[in-house]
Amino acid sequence: MISPQLTDFHIHPDYSIDAKGSIEDYCLVALRKGLKKICFTTHIDLDPRRVEVDPFMRIDAEIKRIEPEFLQRYYDEIKTVQARFRDEGLEVFTGVEIDYFDGVVDIWNDFNSGLKFDxxxxxxxxxDGIAFTWSKQALECYNRFPLPILFQKYYQSVIALAKTNLFDCVGHLDGYRKYAADAVGDAINHPPHELLREALTAIKEAGIGIEINSAALRHKTGTTYPSEDILQLAASMQVPVISLGSDAHQPKGLAAGLDISAGYIEKYGLKWRPRL
Ligand SMILES: [Zn+2]
Ligand SMILES: [Zn+2]
Structure with missing residues (x-):
């Protein structure tokens, strides 16, 4: 089985409007850093409540409202580089990071014209349509939803996500910590264990798992999403780790923190179950 720190399965190329660097740029950096498998996961944000801010893609250096043909271009571009980099010892996979909301599966299936992402x-x-991962809305999110409500709503969404059968893996579990340090304080690090257990059980029962996402390093909210506490609980419940991800938004961020994430797999005895 591939060693976890040789893989990065959460990467945003410049198709994502908040990212820089072409698919080829990232592949070259991946080779230089000695990675063996990478997967691009551009943002797919289709929540109808966020139609004015979210559903965009960068195409030919312009920000455009996302269209199926743009998704096709993204997919085709990855396919084009695959053969070239495989010869050099790097496997490159097609992926997407889909924002979860109630009803996303039907909207995604209508939108995606049959592309089979890896x-x-x-x-x-x-x-409720307000992004805690976006600096412009995070505060509004913490103000509007007292912590017990925020935890409840977040983990209920994770449970619903797990039950859809659409996803291979849950991205950055406990990502609500990103902008919470000043607004909420340390309480953000202590979601109710019962709720966590319920979410982790749903993930496990769905036959999927979690990623260990090292963007927390960049956000200065510790080292990984989820936190070490949650990783420890996931280990005790035998919830598998499906992937590691830097969540890089520019090539120099590729592979950042993978050594730490891989170290937690060892430290807590987590199950490493990569899909690819
Ligand atoms: Zn994300
Ligand atoms: Zn991401």
Whole structure:
């Protein structure tokens, strides 16, 4: 089985409007850093409540409202580089990071014209359509939803996500910590264990698992999403780790923190079950 720190399965190329660097740029950096498998996971944000801010893609250096033909271009571009880099010892996979909301499966199936992505990461970024992962809305999110409500709504979304059968893996579990340090304080690090257990059980029963996402390093909220506490609980419940991800938004961020994430697999005895 591939060693976890040689893989990065959460990467945003410049098709994502908040990212820089072409698919080829990332592949070259991956080779230089000695990675063996990488997967691109551009944002697919289709929540109808967020139609003015979310559903965009960068195409030919312009920000455009996302269209199926743009998704096709993204997919085709990855396919084009695959053969070239495989010869050099790097496997490159097609993936997407789909924002989870109630009703996303039907909207995604209508939108996607039959492209078979290798890997579908499902992430919760919003509470009732308000993004805690976006600097412009995070505060509004913490103000509007007292912590017990925020935890409840977040983990219920994770449970629903797990039950859809669409996703291979849950992205950055406990990602609500991103902008919470000042607004909420340490309480953000202590979601109710009962709720966590319920979410982790749903993930396990769905036959999927979690990623260990090292963007927390960049966000200065510790080292990984989820936190070490949650990883420890996941280990005790035998919830598998499906992937590691840097969540890089520019090539120099590729592979950042993978050594730490891989170290937690060892430290807590987590099950490493890569899909690819
Ligand atoms: Zn995300
Ligand atoms: Zn991401």
């Amino acid at each position: 890997y579908i990461l499902g992430s919760v970024h919003c509470i």
